[in-house]
Amino acid sequence: MTAPAPAPARPAFLGRTRAASHTDNAARPGALYAVPAILVFGVFALVPLVLVGWLSFTTWNGLGDPRWTGLGNWRDLITDPGLLHSLRITAVLTIAGWAVQTPLALLLGVWAAGAQRGRAVASALVFLPLLLSGAATALVWKALLDPNFGLAGSVGPWVGMPDGNLLGTAGGALTAIIAVGAWQFVPFHMLMYQAAARNVPAHLYEAATIDGAGRVRQFWSITLPQLRNTVVTSSTLMIVGSMTTFETILILTDGGPGAGTQSMPFRMYQQAFKSFEMGPASALATVLVLFGTALSLLIVRFSGFSRMRSTLEGI
Amino acid sequence: MADTATRPAHSRRRFLAGLAGIGAAGMGAAPLTGCSALGLGTGREARGLDVWTLTDPVQNKIQRAALARLRRSHPVPAKLTPFPNTGYTQKLRIAMGTSDGPDVFWSWGGESLRPYHDAGLVVDLADRFGKDTRWRDAFLPAALQAARVDDREPLGLPVRGMQPVILFCNQTLFDEHDLRPPRTWDELLDVVDAFVDADVLPVSLAGAESWCELMWFECITGRLTGAGALRKIFAGERGSWRHPAIEEALDRIQNLVRRGAFGRAFGSVSYGSGGASALFAKGRAAMHLMGSWEYSNLRNDHTRFTEEGLSWVSFPEIPGGTGDPRALVGNNTNYLSINARSSDIDAGLDLVGTQLAARPFIDALIKAGDVPAAVGIEDRLSDLAPDPDFALHVYRIVSEAPDFTLSWDQAMLPAVKEAMLSSLQQIFLEELSPRQFVDAMEVIQ
Incomplete structure (x- = not known):
């Protein structure tokens, strides 16, 4: 569409320039600036992480001193049939959560990027769920899904649940959690897409219109490629977020019916704070941390996000 | 429970x-080491x-x-x-x-x-x-x-x-259908069938919270056998779940489920939000098995019903059971x-x-x-x-x-309790047979 133009010269930050090299480092502030963040991260994330790792090799019920038991908890974890089950539940929640939220947020966000006043009002309404705390959201939905006094009884028959017995079946309960999650988090991702869509230069669309591209073609050929970095960011947040969904499950289903919605984070909570078996719970927590980290790294690596190329480069 | x-x-x-x-829950994994591991604690x-x-x-x-x-x-x-x-x-x-x-x-x-x-x-x-x-x-x-x-x-x-567990009855409904609160298991089954035929939910059950289902398990087992068998279960003895009363109690529960005693949507009903109590007090369900604290709740939330339409009995006797019919369970x-x-x-x-x-x-x-x-x-x-x-x-x-x-969930080791509660939910949903329940509990025990 346009010929590549030379990249603009980088501004010199804080008066410090190194004429010799024009690398990124040249313009960045010193390490001192990172000290507060590193301290907070160290005390509240790294230290507990290390302690949890250590606890995973011990037996401890919260009283007295943890007793070293070596690899016992890890052996139990690997042979625990419940782990596989909760892994499956977590995978379903993660994949379905992403698959439901991404298209919704993308379409809503692009739609809301339009300048019309009606759209601003509508997006403000859609945005409301984000202002509620997760616990409050789950409590409200729990009341709504009561088959006798909530909406479930009247809406249920339309979606193949004549008794409104949504939370009473494993499939229904999972669906409810995914739906509540989407209701809660789509607005946030919508906001990201909205902001990103507004940044797409108008002249791209003008040029495309002149070239005869319709709306759908413009969406696929201009909007979507321009939103590439946003899709990656939003997907990473969604996937890690769905993977660690906890309070919705705790309040809406309490892991039930049976073990039907016992995801990994819920199982970890149950072992730590209901069964008071801190050792096995810590092993599970460690697995979760490793999983989450690996997943984010994978996304970043395979999406090209690490190269951080601006979608505006060359425009 | x-x-x-x-x-x-x-x-x-x-x-x-x-x-x-x-x-507390949100604290999740990270701070579970608590203060003791960090040696905090001051000024007592x-x-x-x-x-x-x-x-x-x-x-x-x-x-x-x-x-x-x-x-x-x-x-x-x-x-x-x-x-x-x-x-x-x-x-x-x-x-x-x-x-x-x-x-x-x-x-x-x-x-x-x-x-x-x-x-x-x-x-x-x-x-x-x-x-x-x-x-x-x-x-x-x-x-x-x-x-x-x-x-x-x-x-x-x-x-x-x-706070013993009591069988609360909606006397208004019983009177309307010319029935009386059940004193024996057979009477309970008759009452259930009669209410099902009359299109009234026989029992209000908050199946979304398995401790409510546990009350049925506790009461039936308590009528079938004495406290000795339970003590072995609470002590974590191997083989204790194989006591015949356990399997029979679960069988009787599934019989009730199949008869429609709890309706079909009980799995979505919760107690904490007042769903089960409202079903009962608003005349849509005839019985509610609950701890005696339910009385004060009903009195606060459904005063008129409590004064005019509420009655209560102990859990029905089971013929042939060796448990003392005066025995109680609860907090x-x-x-x-x-x-x-x-x-x-x-x-x-x-x-x-x-x-x-x-x-x-x-x-x-x-x-x-x-x-x-x-x-x-x-x-x-x-x-x-x-x-x-x-x-x-x-x-x-x-x-x-x-x-x-x-209440069993207070008397058992927490890890056993959690497994029992989720397996019991599966019994009510008929996803597990009584035998499978017993096998699963024996593995955990």
């Missing part, structure tokens, strides 16, 4: 308390007596009055720290693991008390009071059962009323125990050993609708209780009970 984290003292509070629980001498209890505006007022009376004999500052029901167990466990725990703490007895005893953190009352046993003779023996870890002398004393009561690390154990002893049995405290409990565990209070119950009929009924059934089994 809720797990300790969520058990209602009064149900409505629990619903709101859920919010607060998230705080300066604090005076700290008494941990559950949030309950009515009860807290009564407890504060007891603390005020304590001040006459012990001029130390005494403070009541109430916590919401949800998350209390977790908070207590973490605090007791540090040097900064409460001086006196609330528990449900059974397994909610045992770990503290095992860790040497509970003051042995019998040891302190010596030969004088008046401290425990002031209470009904059945109500102290859960405070006796391994049949020892009680490690705590009742701070609240007794014995709630206890206050003393932390062995307390800086002022004497003040704690005075509070627990003297104030909890004192007349002003007991009278205040009665006026608030509780049925205290104190000995010889029939007269005061009929004079002071808001509903003497119900209060005297509860008092009598506990006084006459040969056994008052603590």
Whole structure:
């Protein structure tokens, strides 16, 4: 569409320039600036992480001193049939959560990027769920899904649940959690897409219109490629977020019916704070941390996000 | 029969308390090492007596009055720290693991008390009071059962009323359909069938919360066999789940499910949000098996129904069962125990050993609708209780009970309890057969 133009010269930050090299480092502030963040991260994330790792090799019920038991908890974890089950539940929640939220947020966000006043009002309404705390959201939905006094009884028959017995079946309960999650988090991702869509230069669309591209073609050929970095960011947040969904499950289903919605984070909570078996719970927590980290790294690596190329480069 | 984290003292509070629980839960993995691993904890001498209890505006007022009376004999500052029901167990466990725990703490007895005893953190009352046993003779023996870890002398004393499980009946519905509340298992089945035919839900069951389902399991098993079989289960003995009464009880539960006793949507009904109670009180369900605290809830939320249409019976007898039909199950009561690390154990002893049995405290409990565990209070119950009929009924059934089994989920090791609760939900959903349930529990045991 346009010929590549030379990249603009980088501004010199804080008066410090190194004429010799024009690398990124040249313009960045010193390490001192990172000290507060590193301290907070160290005390509240790294230290507990290390302690949890250590606890995973011990037996401890919260009283007295943890007793070293070596690899016992890890052996139990690997042979625990419940782990596989909760892994499956977590995978379903993660994949379905992403698959439901991404298209919704993308379409809503692009739609809301339009300048019309009606759209601003509508997006403000859609945005409301984000202002509620997760616990409050789950409590409200729990009341709504009561088959006798909530909406479930009247809406249920339309979606193949004549008794409104949504939370009473494993499939229904999972669906409810995914739906509540989407209701809660789509607005946030919508906001990201909205902001990103507004940044797409108008002249791209003008040029495309002149070239005869319709709306759908413009969406696929201009909007979507321009939103590439946003899709990656939003997907990473969604996937890690769905993977660690906890309070919705705790309040809406309490892991039930049976073990039907016992995801990994819920199982970890149950072992730590209901069964008071801190050792096995810590092993599970460690697995979760490793999983989450690996997943984010994978996304970043395979999406090209690490190269951080601006979608505006060359425009 | 809720797990300790969520058990209602009064149900409505629990619903709101859920919010607060998230705080504790949200802490998740990271800070679970608590303070003890980091060696925090400061300034306990300066604090005076700290008494941990559950949030309950009515009860807290009564407890504060007891603390005020304590001040006459012990001029130390005494403070009541109430916590919401949800998350209390977790908070207590973490605090007791540090040097900064409460001086006196609330528990449900059974397994909610045992770990503290095992860790040497509970003051042995019998040891302190010596030969004088008046401290425990002031209470009904059945109500102290859960405070006796391994049949020892009680490690705590009742701070609240007794809460046995009772079969509540919607008498209006029974009258309308010319039926009477069931006294035997066969009558129960007949009543269920009659209500199903009449398009009335026979039993309101909050199946979204498995502790409500547990009550059916407990009551049926209790009628089929005595407490001996259960004691083996609670002690974690191998093979104890294979007792024939367990499988038979589960069979009977699934029979009820298939007959439509609980309807088809019970799995989505919850207790905390008032769903099950409303079904019952609004005349859409005929029976509700629940702890006696349900009476005060109904009285608050459905006053007219409670006064005009409510009746109650003990759980039906099962012909051929060897369990005593007078035996009860439920929350014995709630206890206050003393932390062995307390800086002022004497003040704690005075509070627990003297104030909890004192007349002003007991009278205040009665006026608030509780049925205290104190000995010889029939007269005061009929004079002071808001509903003497119900209060005297509860008092009598506990006084006459040969056994008052603590709710199983309080009596079992937490890990076994969690497995049992989720498997029981699958029994009600007919996803597991009784035999599979027993096999699964044996693996965990």
